[in-house]
Amino acid sequence: MNARVLIVEDDPLLADGVAQVLRDAGFVTDYVGTAEQAEASLAAEAFDLLVLDIGLPGMDGLELLRRLRARSSAIHVLMLTARDALNERVRGLNAGADDYLTKPFAAVELLARVNALARRSRGQRGARREFGPLILDEEAYRAWLDGEPLTLPGREWAVLLFLLDNQGRVMSKERIAAAVCRWDQDMSENAVEVYISRLRAKLEPAGIRIRTVRGLGYMLENLRDEPKPA
Structure with a gap:
């Protein structure tokens, strides 16, 4: 699945421009205009x-x-600023930024720096996901359930990977659709329901449930972790 990028920028024109550059390169983007909104989104x-x-x-x-x-967040951060003084760059890096880009900047430089951080993020996160009896190998594009190969077409793979990346959170149909589609594609809420239904048919016999939280969305659960009745 394409890397997800949160842009925090109070200039709507600049935010739109950065988002467009990243979407054209295949990233999934969201943007907010304040640090307070960013904290809520990251949580x-x-x-x-x-x-x-x-x-x-x-x-x-x-x-x-x-x-x-x-809070020990390990998210990779590219800082943008109009301040080009050396001490400002040092303050940003000392605060924990991974890289620093001074405005104005060229789109090609922005993309190069984001791509470099995305590669580091993928390496840190690891390509192998395990959730109870389910294993996904993102690099090999292979999946196993209870030790048996599991066939997942592209959209089913993307939806399941997104739910795995958001374990413990309820994800709405809108967020699922936005996360698994590129900017120039579209997915309806009805289509999300279809992919969820197909995944349930494959996963539930092995104890992996996609629970519907009415009015909110879906959440992945491992039924084998639930306590058995006395």
Whole structure:
């Protein structure tokens, strides 16, 4: 699945431009205009990368970054700023930024730096996912359930991988559709229901359940972890 990037930028035109560049390259993007909104988004969902402006209204980008690192968040962060003084770059890196890009910047440089951080994020996260009797090898594009090969067409694979990346969270149909589609594609909520239904038919006999939380979305559960009745 393509890496998910959260852009934190209070200039809508710049945010749109950054998002477009990244979407054209295959990234899945969301953006917010304040550090407070970013904190809420990061608490609710899993992102691979953070593109973070320093000069934000309210809490600034440096303070958000300090809070994330204080909570031991390992998300990779590319900081954006119009401040080109050496001490500002040093402050950003000391606060825990992985890289630093000064405005104005070329799209090709932005993409090169985000791609480099995405490669590091994938290496850190690892390509192998395990959830009870389910194993997914992202690099080999292979899956096993109870030790037997599991066939997953592309969209089913993407939906399941997204749910695995968000274990313990309820994911709405809208978020699932947005996460597994590129910017130039589309997926209806009805299509999400179809893929969920197909996955259930394959997973539930082995004790992996996709639970419906009415009005909110879906969450992955390992039934073998549930306590047995006395």
